[in-house]
Amino acid sequence: MDYFLVSSFLIFYVRKILQTKTQLPEWDKKLEIVKYISIALLGTYYVADSPDWYQWIWHAFLIFLLVVGYRNEVFRPVRGLLQSAIPFVLISVINDSVELIAPKFYAKNDDYFATAAAFAFVLCFVIWFYVQKQQKALILEREERIKEELASKAQKESLEYLVAERTYELTLQKEELQKTIDELKSTQNQLIQSEKMASLGELTAGIAHEIQNPLNFVNNFSEVSVELCQELEEEIDKTTLPESDKEYIKEIISDLSQNQQKITHHGKRADSIVKGMLQHSRVSSGEKELVDINALADEYMRLAYHGLRAKNKEFNAALVTDFDPTIGQVEVMPQDLGRVFLNLFTNAFYAVAEKKRLLAEEGTVTDYRPEVKITTKKFADTLYIRVTDNGTGMPETVKAKIFQPFFTTKPTGQGTGLGLSMSYDIITNAHGGSLDVETVPGKKTEFKITLPLEKV
Amino acid sequence: MKILVVDDEEDVKSLFEQKFRKEIRSGLFQFSFAFSGEEALSYMASHASEVVMILSDINMPGMSGIELLKSIRKDFPAAPPQVMMITAYGDSNNHDQAMQLGADDFLTKPVNFVELKEKLLMVQE
Numbered sequence: 001m002d003y004f005l006v007s008s009f010l011i012f013y014v015r016k017i018l019q020t021k022t023q024l025p026e027w028d029k030k031l032e033i034v035k036y037i038s039i040a041l042l043g044t045y046y047v048a049d050s051p052d053w054y055q056w057i058w059h060a061f062l063i064f065l066l067v068v069g070y071r072n073e074v075f076r077p078v079r080g081l082l083q084s085a086i087p088f089v090l091i092s093v094i095n096d097s098v099e100l101i102a103p104k105f106y107a108k109n110d111d112y113f114a115t116a117a118a119f120a121f122v123l124c125f126v127i128w129f130y131v132q133k134q135q136k137a138l139i140l141e142r143e144e145r146i147k148e149e150l151a152s153k154a155q156k157e158s159l160e161y162l163v164a165e166r167t168y169e170l171t172l173q174k175e176e177l178q179k180t181i182d183e184l185k186s187t188q189n190q191l192i193q194s195e196k197m198a199s200l201g202e203l204t205a206g207i208a209h210e211i212q213n214p215l216n217f218v219n220n221f222s223e224v225s226v227e228l229c230q231e232l233e234e235e236i237d238k239t240t241l242p243e244s245d246k247e248y249i250k251e252i253i254s255d256l257s258q259n260q261q262k263i264t265h266h267g268k269r270a271d272s273i274v275k276g277m278l279q280h281s282r283v284s285s286g287e288k289e290l291v292d293i294n295a296l297a298d299e300y301m302r303l304a305y306h307g308l309r310a311k312n313k314e315f316n317a318a319l320v321t322d323f324d325p326t327i328g329q330v331e332v333m334p335q336d337l338g339r340v341f342l343n344l345f346t347n348a349f350y351a352v353a354e355k356k357r358l359l360a361e362e363g364t365v366t367d368y369r370p371e372v373k374i375t376t377k378k379f380a381d382t383l384y385i386r387v388t389d390n391g392t393g394m395p396e397t398v399k400a401k402i403f404q405p406f407f408t409t410k411p412t413g414q415g416t417g418l419g420l421s422m423s424y425d426i427i428t429n430a431h432g433g434s435l436d437v438e439t440v441p442g443k444k445t446e447f448k449i450t451l452p453l454e455k456v
Numbered sequence: 457m458k459i460l461v462v463d464d465e466e467d468v469k470s471l472f473e474q475k476f477r478k479e480i481r482s483g484l485f486q487f488s489f490a491f492s493g494e495e496a497l498s499y500m501a502s503h504a505s506e507v508v509m510i511l512s513d514i515n516m517p518g519m520s521g522i523e524l525l526k527s528i529r530k531d532f533p534a535a536p537p538q539v540m541m542i543t544a545y546g547d548s549n550n551h552d553q554a555m556q557l558g559a560d561d562f563l564t565k566p567v568n569f570v571e572l573k574e575k576l577l578m579v580q581e
């Protein structure tokens with residue numbers, strides 16, 4: 001009976017601790033069989049009317065179990081449990097051996113033997129109890145460790161997430177900084193460019209002044225020479241030369257006079273160019289003057305056209321003017337408005353030249369005709385000026401930025417990015433008007449100036 | 457009427473002589489020329505009472521027209537000649553300064569001789 005209890009509990013604990021059902025299904029089956037064998041053994045014992053030799057089957061059975069348990073690595077965790085059964089088996093075997101070999105000695109001391117057997121049996125269960133307790137503590141510990149592991153894993157994951165987030169932020173920041181540096185660099189380039197332009201402007205003013213003095217002499221002397229020729233003609237009439245000679249001399253004088261007039265004419269042309277240069281480079285007086293807007297627009301249109309022609313001989317564009325003759329003289333700041341015209345026309349010519357260049361690069365044969373048009377219209381005390389070109393146009397992103405200082409689409413060194421921002425300032429702040437733009441990418445651009453007119 | 461023209465450009469002399477040929481011939485105007493502010497002052501020292509009108513350029517090396525104007529107003533207060541200043545295009549600073557220092561009139565280059573002749577004739581009368 002005690003054998004059966006020991007073996008059943010042994011099997012029960014082994015199965016429970018090792019969780020053989022889920023962990024070791026193969027061994028579980030075997031243990032199940034062992035369990036039935038032990039039940040069968042118990043049953044046979046009673047059926048066979050409890051013969052004495054039957055104890056030895058139990059001994060063999062248990063020893064076999066223990067040996068198998070010791071031999072196999074999978075049972076290492078329950079070795080303590082198996083060990084606890086050893087004293088019981090040992091004492092039982094000794095008891096039975098002594099009973100068999102020296103029955104008298106055994107009968108004399110059977111109290112001691114029975115006590116030892118009972119003691120070993122109880123010890124067995126006490127040890128199991130401890131083992132179980134230890135096992136429970138171990139399981140608890142293990143669970144805690146797993147919990148801790150899970151917690152640390154979660155922490156690690158959250159840390160990793162944080163690190164990834166930071167890395168992303170830093171990357172973004174780095175990219176932004178890089179962008180800012182690039183912008184700063186291009187702004188610096190543009191500043192250098194505008195500085196160059198400014199010094200060029202001063203130089204132009206100086207040169208224009210220096211040219212003007214000799215030009216004045218050319219004009220004045222040629223004018224006075226025309227007068228002298230007239231006097232000479234009058235003087236010749238007073239002489240007594242033959243008429244044919246007089247005619248011949250007068251012919252020569254007439255040619256001379258015409259030449260001088262031509263010198264005066266071309267001198268005046270040069271003079272007006274010099275004046276234009278001076279006017280443009282002059283610091284604005286900030287005062288409004290009565291100006292013929294149509295003439296001003298026309299002048300700057302030609303100036304911008306010839307400016308581009310000088311740089312690019314192949315450039316060509318139709319200049320279309322649609323002037324309202326009823327405008328007459330209008331009070332504006334001529335130098336400032338001239339700058340606006342120059343900027344708008346320069347941009348317009350640039351746009352048509354770019355479109356022509358792009359079309360040529362693509363190799364498409366088109367009948368593209370570059371055209372820049374200026375329209376003026378006076379209506380209800382308001383002056384409407386439009387500068388239209390059929391050039392490259394602008395995408396929405398560019399259109400949104402064109403009035404910003406230092407924004408330019410031209411290659412570095414070709415534009416200062418100040419032209420339109422300055423124009424905007426001149427029209428809105430200095431003249432109280434408005435400057436708008438309409439554009440169709442690849443088709444056209446139209447700048448619209450609206451100027452309120454003060455009644456003169 | 458005696459007119460002193462002060463300009464560092466020597467060609468001014470022949471230009472004026474040709475432009476005012478008829479007036480000079482008829483004795484209406486008499487022109488004298490000085491090619492620097494200093495020269496003009498020394499001429500004034502010897503011909504003070506004769507000169508009625510001074511036409512002076514402002515931008516000259518050495519003594520400028522403005523300094524000349526100052527000296528004239530200071531040195532010849534008794535018989536002050538009319539002083540007409542000539543300067544380059546669009547120089548409003550010089551204009552204001554000259555007017556403040558007692559210039560009688562102001563001309564801008566290029567000189568409009570028709571206008572100048574009219575002004576001189578008005579002074580003559």
